[in-house]
Amino acid sequence: MRRSLLLATLLFLCCAVAAWAQDKKAVTGTVKDEKGTPLPGVTVKEKGTANGAMTTGDGTFKVQVAPNATLVLSYIGFINQEVPVNGQSTLTITLKEDNKNLNEVVVTAMGMKREQRKLGYAVTELKGADVAKTNAINPVSALQGKVAGLDISAAAGGPAAAPRIVLRGAKSLNGKDQPIFIIDGVIFENDESAADVNFGNVLKNLNPDDYESVTVLKGAAATALYGSRAINGAVLITTKKGSVRKGIGVSVSQTAQMEKVYRGAIDLQNEFGQGQDGTYNNGAGGYSFGSRMDGSMVKLANGMEVPYTPKPNNAKDLYQTGKYFNTNVAMEGGNDKGTFRLSYSHLNNNSVSPNNEFGRNTFAFRGSSQISKVLSADAGVTYATSKTQNPDRQGGDYTNYNIGRKWVYVYPRNYDPSIWSKPENYIGKNGGRANLSTNPGTDYFYQMAFNSWTRKESLITGNFSLTATANEWLKFVGKANFSNEQTTDERKEVGTGEFFKGSDGFYSTAGVNKSQYTFTGMAMITPKLGKKFEGSLNLGAETWNSGIGKQYNNRTSGGLRIPFLYDISNSISAPIVKNDPLLRKVINSVFFAASLSYNNELFLDVTGRNDWSSALTYPKGSRGKTNNSYFYPSVSGAWEFTQTFKGQLPEWISYGKLRASYAMVGGDLDPYQINTGYYTPELFQGAASGKDLPLVNIYNSNILPNMNLKPSISKSVEVGANVRFFNNRLGFDVAWYRTNITNQIINLPTSIESGVTSAYINAGSMVNRGIEILINGTPIQNKNFTWDVSLNGSRNKNKIVKLAPGVDKLELNEDQGVKALATVGGSYGDLVSDYAYTRDANGRPLISIGGSDFPYVYKRGYAVIGNIMPDFNLGLQNNFTYKNWNLGVLIQARIGGDFFSASHQYGTGRGNTANTLDGRDTEHGGITYTDASGKVRNDGMIPEGVFQPGTKVTVNGTEVVLDGMTYRDAYDKGYVKPMTPLQYYGMIGDWGVGIREASVFDASYVALREVSLGYSLPSSIIDRWKLTSLRVSVVGRNLGYLFNNLPNHINPEAVRNNKTSAFSEYGAVPFVRNMGITVQVGF
Incomplete structure (x- = not known):
């Protein structure tokens, strides 16, 4: 097919x-x-x-x-x-x-073009050029700060990594929260990367220079016609078509960009080196509670003598200057009989992390033809290949690949990478990895030198549409599209034992194929209804068929017989060879969309769609009750009151519209989940032919099948207004919405007594309420100079109304003892921990007696310590145009939303982060005292808090009760000694006794996201040079933070992966800014 x-x-x-x-x-x-x-x-x-x-x-x-x-x-x-x-x-x-304004045509659901003024719901459209100019490999990143209600967060993994994108708040308890992307009718998903390796999604393989427009559909009324796949919103991308012109037009653009680390992921201290008790000790591992680094000669763990000096840039020295080059060539032509456009893009990016590379080649062809007076056609095809090598594994990976973790937990502050990165220091005498006890932390350099993880992808997409015009009020449209993605992974890891052998050496290769095709038929009816009425009716049917399968997954076992020979047959033990089943899903649909307007001032839209999903279809003969059919309608209306009261309103009111909508959307789940008690090791025979699916395969007794699973339902209400003043120089657009998601499909853990570990159920009710606002204006406009400004903002409040019977909380995510929960009566992403402070009635932390290493520790207990969702998202754009010059500035802000930093937690416990300087000596506020050995020290510290009830100490043979006494009072009375820095910071950040709550912070920030400066040569020069256009532009992205609420300048966008429930980092990515120049020439 x-x-x-x-x-x-x-x-x-x-x-x-x-x-x-x-x-x-x-x-x-x-x-x-x-x-x-x-x-x-x-x-x-x-x-x-x-x-x-x-x-x-x-x-x-x-x-x-x-x-x-x-x-x-x-x-x-x-x-x-x-x-x-x-x-x-x-x-x-x-x-x-x-004065009516807003005759602007935008692309809406099913690719239908509508005048924005007639819509009863919020739609935001961006020009493709605004996305392309950012030079972002993944175009999702280019939307950050430009759309109200759109929350985008970067993720670890490098420039090609897929960011997190959420529209109007989290909507799903099963993690499926991200909108779909629809490119010329082909649907793609922003795949979640829950693991600590993020290769990005399929969008990175496409060329943003081919985009004509990007339209964000937020509410259910806007996306209802796309069915269950668009339950979380949709982003429509329309690609460029050819244009009618004399001869063939050619455009060429070349971009060169530099990426630079300008700050480490967290501030580190540069005064005290390796040790635990105020003296230098080369056996103290990653602890930096040693003596002040004074330039004296000290021995390293391998016996080498080096100066004991600070290395203030050592956390940045291992990064390189990233380089990005992108070449685009396009040619187009056409006349009244047809048009075409052909483009090619070659992109190569070496990121700031060594060995992390991305390369892409993309070919695209788009054509249209007026076949006859009756028939017209449009078609396009895109073919892309890409190669991603060694994505950055900072942010959450707990292996030796995470260099960020090394700097806070493994490497002391006198660690010199210029020494340890030499081959003689990370390779043993007989090959293999050097001994880590004498060559600490060199496992990172070893794996960087020899190991690799490469992903190759190929993508082909196609779309075809045929329009038959029966008469002036009736058209028939047939559409077909497809995509096929092939991904192959290859991992190579050499053994760490002598002669590069060992069971940890391996080779693996895996291949995954995703394919889909869609056929759509529509009748488009536009009858004449009189002078004041206009209307249209679209009737359609659609079938969508997708398949995904890991075609093979092969891995050596027990090590490699011959080091550096990467082949499955080189396995010491029997290799692991798997061929996973193909997962196929089909959705058949019928739909309608009706529009009616009166007197060009009142507008009404009604849509309806019914889906039949194979994912909710039980095999014949089973006990399951099929609920695979679900209908969801939408209705929206708009009143352009300035048209109704034309000539009666004050002149300073240029335009006004009120709008409202209601919609319901259903949602299903991944294929074969309704019978999760069963799985099949072979292909599902009959899935492609439409026959009944076989049920009898292999039974998994840990999963309880659900025989009556129903679709989830999302109901949404939206009201809004769009008003403009002073001849359209000032405009306001506001929207309020309420979305209630019920009957959610949740994989719920079950009790041990049930005999299974989990079961899929319908449960839960979650409500999102929010407001979005857009203010735009033109403060200055004259002959040569124009200043346009736009401010967008949004606030979303979430509430968990109910879960399952007998269940009041559901775990969404966890890291280091901190959990993100959905709790009845609370909000999505409430952070809780058993490693929080236990406080007295006055809110003071309780202190208890510890052990030998930590004589006193904070008493830990359970507490709600934050919430991961932001309070506000803001974006401020300024565009200044002076003659042929244009300057654009984008400031983006995220206010609220809590964040757990394991880097801060363990960097504090190890004495490596900048916040651990307090109390180190008299200069830093340390207390002078005599320790138990009679040594006079100046690094005493007093913790905040009071002793818990029942705390007793013996002073000069007398037992003293410390109940309710502050540590300061107990010290002043001679009952306790000051703490050493190791003890003080250990009771806060040590892995075993630390307080996780102490490393949870409000991650508010204000970022200078983008600055662009462009110049277009005037037509007089262009004509003289026989060109059609010539433009030079400079763009800077992620330039810095105007405000960062996190301590120690922690990177507030360093979340470990792009799951909606992600809230933490460990060894975060550094701060990277991009500066690029682009030259565009048209012939």
């Missing part, structure tokens, strides 16, 4: 290329407003075609059109205008302001 579809698509594209040639005439012009101010960014199109151009910074344009053509000009805030060319070569056009 896929081969036939691909062949048909390619044949069509070949035909489309042949249709482009026709004589055209160059027309240049200037577009101004009624005050004579040039208007940049005006769309100028040849009527009835896709051919067009956009005015530059000085309001000029150049376009190739037929001599008798008519130009259609459109610009936000102005009335669309048609201008006949009549053989002229130069035009001066004046646009009039449009």
Whole structure:
């Protein structure tokens, strides 16, 4: 099926290329407003075609059109205008302001284009160029701070890693919270990377320079037509088409970018070196409670003598300057019979982490053809290959690959990587890894030198649509699309024993294939309803078929017989060879979308869709009750009150609209989960042919099958308003929503008495309430200079209404004894820990007697210590245009949301982080005292807190009760000694006795996310050089933080993975800023 579809698509594209040639005439012009101010960014199109151009910074344009053509000009805030060319070569056009505004056309569900003013729900559309200019490998990152209600967080893994993206709050208790991405009708997911290795998602294989627009559909009313797959929202990406022009147009762009670490992930102290009790000790491991580093000569663990000096940049020295190069070439052409566009992109990125590389090649073809007066067609195909090597494993990986963890837990502050990174120090005398007791921490350098993890991906997507126009009110549209992703992983690890042998050496290879295809048929009816009424009705049916399977997963066992020979047959023991089953899922659907408007002021949309999901279909003959059919409707309305009261409102009110919507969306689950008591080791025979699925395979007694699983349901209400003032110079858009998700499908742990470990059930009710606001304005606008500003903000509040009967909490995530929970009456992501402070009635921490290493410790207990979800998300964009210059500045903020830093926790316990300088000596506030051995010390410290009831000490043979006494009072009375820094910071951050609550912080930040400066050469120079355009731009991204609430400058965006419930880091990624230059030339 896929081969036939691909062949048909390619044949069509070949035909489309042949249709482009026709004589055209160059027309240049200037577009101004009624005050004579040039208007940049005006769309100028040849009527009835896709051919067009956009005015530059000085309001000029150049376009190739037929001599008798008519130009259609459109610009936000102005009335669309048609201008006949009549053989002229130069035009001066004046646009009039449009108080109605918002005639802007946006792409909505199922790819249908609608005027934004007629929509009863919130939609945000970005230009593809705004996404491409960021030079982000994964385009999701480019949306950060630009869309109200969209919460994006970076994830560890390097530039290609998939970030976390959540629209209008967490909606799922099973972790499925992220929106879908729809690229020319092909649906992709932003795959979660729950593990500590993030290779990114399929979007990194696509070329953002091919994007025409990016539309974010937030609410259920906006996404209802996409069915259960869009229950969490959708991001629509429409790619560029060819344009009508004389000859073939060619555009070339080249980007060179530098990536630089400008700060480590957490501030480290640079005054005291290795040791535990105020003296240097090369056997103290990663503890830095030694003496002050004074330049004296000391011996390392391997006997080498070196100066005992600070290494303030040692945590950054192991990173390199990252390099990014991206080349784009595109050619296009066309006439009134058809258009085409062909593009190629080559990207190569070496990140700041050594050995972490990403390379991509992407080919894309898009064509359209007016086959006859009745038939028109559009098709596209994309083919991409990529290779990712050794993604950064900082953030949460607990192995020797995590260099960030080494700096807070393994390496003391006098550690010199220039010494230990030499081969003679990490390779043993007879090969293999050096002894870690004499060559501490060198396992990192060993694996960096010899081990690798490589992922190769290939992606092919295609889409084809055929439109038949029966008459002026009836069209039939048929669409087909497909995608096929092939991923292969290869891991190579050499043994650590002598001669590079050992059971830990291995070779593995795995291959995963994902495929999907969709067929859609629609009838589009637009009857004439009279002078004041307009309406349309779309009726459609769709089938979606997907399959995913790990085709093979092979691994050596027991080590490699011959080191460095990476082949499955080189396994010492019998290799592990697996061929996993194919998981196939089918959703069949019917849908409708009806629109009605009255007098161009009242607008009503009603949609409905019914899905039949194979994932909720029980085999015939089983006890299961099939609930695979679910219907979800939506209704939305808008009232443009400025049209109703036209001429009656004050002049300073330019435009006003009220809107409201209600929608319900159903959700299913992954295939074969309804019979989770069973699994099959072979392919599900009959899945592809539509026959009944076999049930009798292998039984897993640890999972209880559910015989009556139902779809989850999301019900959403949204109301909003859009108002503009002062001739559209100031605008407000506000939306309030409430979403209730019920009947969620949860894999719930069961009691031991049940005889199973888990069961899928329908349970839970979760509510999100939120508000989104967009304020945009033009404070300054004159002939040569324009200043546009836009502020977006959102706030979402979540509440867990109920879970399952007898269940009041559900664990979402866990790290180091800190858990994220969903608790009835609480919110999604409440943080709790058994390693929190136990406090008295006045909120003071309780102190108890410990052991020999820590004579006193904080009493640990259970407490709610935070919540992971932010209170507010904000984005502020400023754009300044002066003649042909343009400057853009984006500031993005995340306010609230708590964060657990294991780096802070264990870096404190080891004395490596900057916060552990307090109390080290008199200069840092240490108390002078005489210890038990009679030694006078100046590093005494007094902890905050009071002694718990029942605490007793013996002083000069007399028992003293310390109940309720502060440590300070007990010290002043001579009952206790001051603590050493090791004891003081250990009771807070040591792995065994530390307090996790002490490392949970509000992760609020304000970031300078993006700054861009561009210059477009004027048309006079462009014409002289025989070009159509030439632009040079400089872009800086992730430039720094204007405010960071975390202590020790911890990276607030260093969450270990992109799960919605992720809240922690350990060995976080450093701060990296990107600076790039792009040259774009058009011929």
